[in-house]
Amino acid sequence: MTLTIRPRREEDIPDLANVLVRVHALDGYPVEGVADPEAWLRHPNELQSWTATEDEKPIGQVTLTRATPEDDAARTWHELTGGDVARLAIPVRLFVDPEHRGGGAGRLLMESAAGYAQARGLAIAFDVMLKDRAAIRLYERLGAQRVADLVHQYGEGLAEPAAVYVVGG
Template sequence: MSVTIRPRRDEDLPALAAALVRVHAQDGYPVEGVADPEGWLRHDRELQSWTAVEDGLPIGQVALIRAVPEDDAARAWREHSHGDIDRLAIPARLFVDPGHRGTGAGQLLMEAVFGFARARGLAIAFDVMLKDQAAIRLYERLGAVRIADLTHHYGDGLNEPAAVYVAAS
């Protein structure tokens, strides 16, 4: 079977939500939990989102969102590059169903993000929890460079060590 990437459709949401629940159970991602998985899949600053599909089944997704000054990744990127945040996009909501890992879906999803952003002249920065070592390996394999370490604050006083990466130009 081969994985294909396409823009996410509303009809993908139930299968992606179920996959996200499995991801959270296995990996603790997202750290904020999955009380409303379909709601979490959408982002109010979304520029575009993509679905990885294998044998007709949605198995993963990623979204690309507009950066705002309050984003951890945007702050680190601005300190590092002195760039204009209006020209920055942030990949978010990336995951692949645990039963479909090793198919190349994560790489294909990130390549879709990188291609979309480059075609529009957007820089890319994003944060990742240090516990998510498979994601870090993927990002580094794709040429992303770590520019900062930080602490992600969430929930009721909870913290998670994280890093900020930028995509290679």
């Protein structure tokens, strides 16, 4: 099988939405649920999204977003560094089909997002739920540094312990 990372295309969205539903059923990601997975994939602050494919079939994706002052990771990053949130990018919506994990797709997706941000002089920070241990292992293998713990608030009074990571100082 041939693993490829490329910019996400609109025609990838239905296949990726189906993958996301399977990921949520297995991992509980995203914690907010997947009532409308296609809409969830279309992030309003998207800079760029990438699709992982195996033999041309979408098996995973990541989206790099512009940070806003409301983002948990952006607030934490700003408090720690004093940096301008306008110079911060946040990778989000990273997932890989459970049947295709272990082949490097997650690593290549994150490397694509990080390379894009770094080429544009953007810092990178993000949060991850502590329950997502495999994702945390991936981020740490890629050199991301855990800089803070927080509680992600979502839904009506729901909360999930999380950590904020930065890539490259």
